[in-house]
Amino acid sequence: MKFKYTLEVLTVIAIVAFGAVFLYTSSTMSGAEFSGSDNVGSGLIAKLTGTPVENFKPLIPQWEPPSGEIESCLFAFQAMVGGILVGGVFGYWIGQKKKA
Amino acid sequence: MHIMEGFLPWQWCLVWWIVALPCLMLGIYQLKRVLAADRDALPLLGVTGGFIFILSSLKLPSVTGSCSHPTGTGLSTISFGPWITAVVCAIVLLFQSLFLAHGGLSVLGANIVSMGIVGPLVGYGLYRLLRDTSVNIYITVFLVTALADMFTYITTSLELALAYPAESGGFVSSFILFLGIFAVTQIPLAIVEGIVLALVFKYIIALKPDILIRLKIFSEEKINAARNEI
Numbered sequence: 001m002k003f004k005y006t007l008e009v010l011t012v013i014a015i016v017a018f019g020a021v022f023l024y025t026s027s028t029m030s031g032a033e034f035s036g037s038d039n040v041g042s043g044l045i046a047k048l049t050g051t052p053v054e055n056f057k058p059l060i061p062q063w064e065p066p067s068g069e070i071e072s073c074l075f076a077f078q079a080m081v082g083g084i085l086v087g088g089v090f091g092y093w094i095g096q097k098k099k100a
Numbered sequence: 101m102h103i104m105e106g107f108l109p110w111q112w113c114l115v116w117w118i119v120a121l122p123c124l125m126l127g128i129y130q131l132k133r134v135l136a137a138d139r140d141a142l143p144l145l146g147v148t149g150g151f152i153f154i155l156s157s158l159k160l161p162s163v164t165g166s167c168s169h170p171t172g173t174g175l176s177t178i179s180f181g182p183w184i185t186a187v188v189c190a191i192v193l194l195f196q197s198l199f200l201a202h203g204g205l206s207v208l209g210a211n212i213v214s215m216g217i218v219g220p221l222v223g224y225g226l227y228r229l230l231r232d233t234s235v236n237i238y239i240t241v242f243l244v245t246a247l248a249d250m251f252t253y254i255t256t257s258l259e260l261a262l263a264y265p266a267e268s269g270g271f272v273s274s275f276i277l278f279l280g281i282f283a284v285t286q287i288p289l290a291i292v293e294g295i296v297l298a299l300v301f302k303y304i305i306a307l308k309p310d311i312l313i314r315l316k317i318f319s320e321e322k323i324n325a326a327r328n329e330i
Binding site: 071085097 | 107110155166
């Protein structure tokens with residue numbers, strides 16, 4: 001019988017390798033903060049313009065999540081919406097297929 | 101890939117909004133047409149759009165010692181083209197601007213252009229090139245996804261370099277600096293994202309090949325070949 005799970009195996013390998021690379025860099029790279037590249041980018045803007053990061057004020061006033069917890073809650077909410085969409089539709093398709 | 105609120109001069113905010121708006125309008129028009137023509141397109145939109153929601157919320161660590169997130173736009177680009185993808189991205193980015201302080205309303209145009217328009221457009225170009233060749237469907241999905249992801253971050257670098265040319269070396273040296281932050285971080289993420297979305301596409305083919313054929317996303321022969329392949 002033909003092996004049918006090549007892509008699944010590749011995906012697992014890719015994810016495991018990704019995790020391994022992270023473990024390696026986080027333990028060997030000194031000064032790696034793993035902050036967002038968005039913030040690193042903003043830092044470079046500050047360096048290029050010679051203006052400190054704090055001096056960049058929002059052009060349109062903006063609500064900021066008061067803490068990292070609330071931010072991660074809202075990000076999880078975003079992922080949840082996606083998860084419901086994906087899971088719901090796959091379930092719907094599986095149901096359709098069974099009925100047919 | 102978010103440019104933070106306040107970090108882009110208003111002139112550039114305006115430029116990118118002007119670029120983004122017609123694309124969004126075209127996307128909304130196309131979306132209405134596609135959904136009116138085929139009711140089965142809606143679940144497919146749900147799955148492909150759902151992955152944009154999920155993947156763009158995952159901040160993953162990378163080899164540069166900073167974190168970034170995949171875009172997840174590949175599946176939607178292949179299924180519905182770049183303009184409809186831009187509409188889905190605009191919804192995600194609006195949510196992130198309003199509630200997460202990732203990006204902002206003034207820089208939303210620039211962020212839509214990078215994540216929703218240029219990335220998917222480049223991916224879509226590649227998809228159109230590969231669609232009618234003998235290249236395997238899964239390799240096509242992988243390449244389109246990874247490329248759309250990479251070009252999103254390359255575009256962000258470009259937008260920032262245009263707004264902030266370096267004093268010595270000007271636009272080019274500034275572009276290289278921003279690429280070093282955004283694009284290099286993104287390489288491993290783009291590869292993993294490509295593989296994951298290729299796997300997802302396998303399940304879409306397994307469950308609902310008829311919608312892919314009806315929307316002429318891939319030819320029937322190619323879909324059938326892919327079902328037997330892996």
